Amino acid sequence: MTQPSHKALVPFVSVDNMMRLVHHIGVEQVLTDLAAYVEEDFLRWELFDKTPRVASHSDVGVIELMPTSDGEAYGFKYVNGHPKNTSEGLQTVTAFGLLADVYTGYPVLLTEMTMLTALRTAATSAMVAKHLAPKGADTMAMIGNGAQSEFQTLAMKAILGLKTVRLYDVDAAATRKCAENLKNSGLNVVTCGSPEEAIQGAQILTTCTADKQCATILSDNMVGAGVHINAIGGDCPGKTELAKGILERSTVFVEFPPQTRIEGEIQQMDPDFAVTEMWEVISGTAKGRTDARQITLFDSVGFAIEDFSALRYIRDKVADTAFSEDLDMLADPDDPRDLFGMLQRAKA
Ligand code: NAD
Numbered sequence: 521m522t523q524p525s526h527k528a529l530v531p532f533v534s535v536d537n538m539m540r541l542v543h544h545i546g547v548e549q550v551l552t553d554l555a556a557y558v559e560e561d562f563l564r565w566e567l568f569d570k571t572p573r574v575a576s577h578s579d580v581g582v583i584e585l586m587p588t589s590d591g592e593a594y595g596f597k598y599v600n601g602h603p604k605n606t607s608e609g610l611q612t613v614t615a616f617g618l619l620a621d622v623y624t625g626y627p628v629l630l631t632e633m634t635m636l637t638a639l640r641t642a643a644t645s646a647m648v649a650k651h652l653a654p655k656g657a658d659t660m661a662m663i664g665n666g667a668q669s670e671f672q673t674l675a676m677k678a679i680l681g682l683k684t685v686r687l688y689d690v691d692a693a694a695t696r697k698c699a700e701n702l703k704n705s706g707l708n709v710v711t712c713g714s715p716e717e718a719i720q721g722a723q724i725l726t727t728c729t730a731d732k733q734c735a736t737i738l739s740d741n742m743v744g745a746g747v748h749i750n751a752i753g754g755d756c757p758g759k760t761e762l763a764k765g766i767l768e769r770s771t772v773f774v775e776f777p778p779q780t781r782i783e784g785e786i787q788q789m790d791p792d793f794a795v796t797e798m799w800e801v802i803s804g805t806a807k808g809r810t811d812a813r814q815i816t817l818f819d820s821v822g823f824a825i826e827d828f829s830a831l832r833y834i835r836d837k838v839a840d841t842a843f844s845e846d847l848d849m850l851a852d853p854d855d856p857r858d859l860f861g862m863l864q865r866a867k868a
Contacts, residue, residue, distance in 0.1 A: 529846035533631035533838055541834075541843040542635065548678035551671070554643035555650075555679050557829040565799035567591060568825055572779035575756075580604050581732070582756055588824035594620045595828040597633055601756060603730040611667060612730045613637060619831040629835045630847060633827065638668050640830040641822055642675035645750045649680050649724060651801055651808045652773060652816040653748040657723035658683040663715050663737055664729035664753055665689035665698035672726055672752065673698075677707055680724075684708040688718035689729075716742060727761040728752040734788070740765030745813040754785045755821040762817075764788045770815040773798050773808075775823035784819040795819070 533541070542550050561568070573586040581602030588595060597617035605612050615633035620626060649657070660676055662669050662685050669687070676682035685707050689695045695711050702709045712718040715737065719725055725747055727737045740763045743749070749770065754760035762785050772795045774780040786793055798818070800806035809816050838844040853862040 528626060528850045528852040530627045530849050531629050531835075531838060531844035532847040533629070533834055533844050535632045535635065537838075537843045537845070538632050538635045538834075541837060541841075542639070544843070545837070548674055550639055551643045551646065551675040551678045554640055554830060554833055555647040555675070557833045558640065558644050558826050559647050559802060561590075561825050561829045561832075562799040562802045564590070565797075565803070565825070568828070570776055570824070572776070572782055573824065575783075577757070586822075586824040586827055588828050589622060590828070592622055593628070593828070593832070594622050595824070595831045597637070597824070597827040597831075599633070599637060599822075601730075603732050606666070606730070613667065617827055617831055619828075619835055626850065629831060629838075629844075630849070631831065631834050633830070636830050636834065637822070637827070638671040640826050641668060641752065641820070642671035643679070644822075644826050645672055645726070645752065645818065645820060646675035646679035648773065648798055648818045648820075649676060649748055649750060651798075652818065653680065654723050654746050654809065654812055657748065659686065659722045660684070660724040660726055660750075661686045661688070661712075661715075661718040661720075661722040662698070663688050663718055663725070663727050665691075665694040666728065666730060668728050668752065669694075669698045670701045672728060672750070673702060673707065674705060676724065676726075677705065682707065682724075684710065686710045686712050686718045686720065686722055688712045688715050719743075722747070724748050724750060726750040726752060727754075729761060732756070732759050734758060734760045736763050737761040738766060739763045740769075743769070743815060745815065747815055748809075749815065749817040750820065751785050751817060752820050754787075754819070755783050757782060757787060759783075760785050760788060766815070767793075767817065770817035771796065771809075772817045772819050773801065774819050775821065775826075779823060780819055780821050783821040785817070786819055 599615040
């Protein structure tokens with residue numbers, strides 16, 4: 521079909537198409553691919569525009585915009601975080617995003633990003649764990665068994681070779697759901713009755729809880745030497761998961777310090793608390809784990825470049841496929857100055 525001349529159509533990936541695409545490729549393959557895209561962008565970190573995300577807080581949650589550009593493409597994500605939503609039958613986190621061509625400013629992709637955020641967050645966690653976790657790590661405690669939890673677990677399996685996951689949530693129904701979803705994953709899935717039980721024998725401790733408060737999911741005495749902590753849930757001012765003492769004993773790795781100091785676990789520390797930027801570890805300019813007894817801590821808050829990588833991946837994967845539909849979202853008259861004429865002709 522020829523395209524009407526006033527239309528510059530934009531590929532749109534709906535939730536249905538995202539799910540079809542993920543199944544077409546395979547969940548673990550998508551996680552592996554996304555980790556490679558994120559790692560590639562961490563390697564060219566310095567050329568990106570970077571800013572802490574623009575957050576609009578309310579008593580019940582936060583709505584955020586996350587923009588970045590590599591000079592050729594520009595991307596942003598709209599994302600919310602509303603811990604109370606689950607009790608109302610709604611998602612805690614929902615998102616959509618857009619990629620545009622810097623040369624024309626025209627969008628080249630609009631996509632759902634609720635699924636994609638869970639996938640990219642998990643892929644980033646596992647990519648980071650690949651660099652920081654102790655050698656041979658094959659057991660993870662997964663504390664918080666909500667929407668992100670299966671994605672986190674499967675990424676650790678696909679990218680790190682995880683064999684056992686030990687699940688704990690304050691809500692036993694969440695743990696049952698997670699265990700059920702992972703039962704055919706090939707992982708040894710252990711459900712636990714307390715966080716203390718969940719961390720038994722685990723070399724990776726993932727905290728992924730949602731509560732708009734400074735919580736203590738892991739207390740200082742729970743964390744022994746040599747583990748890697750993947751702290752996902754503390755991602756907003758006034759919302760943390762770890763006891764301060766853990767941060768004092770750990771080597772802390774972050775995405776973008778100006779954003780993490782506002783939102784991450786390190787909001788509990790002085791503004792000059794020493795952290796290592798993860799892109800530097802990946803590009804070899806900073807050290808990762810240097811000692812088997814060291815506690816490494818990834819203070820993840822989710823940064824715009826990871827969404828940009830995910831948008832790039834989806835753009836590449838849906839090109840010339842049936843996994844997107846064209847959206848008439850840009851008015852583009854034949855005579856660029858005759859926008860009004862286009863409106864008038866539409867009346868005829
Ligand atoms: P969710 O609401 O679906 O799940 C959260 C789970 O945490 C629930 O099952 C809840 O019962 C459990 N929980 C709450 N308090 C607990 C406690 N004290 N101990 C054990 N479990 C507890 O949320 P989600 O979508 O899975 O997201 C989890 C968190 O991760 C949110 O805070 C979200 O903002 C954050 N997040 C971070 C990133 C990132 O890039 N770092 C990305 C996505 C989500």
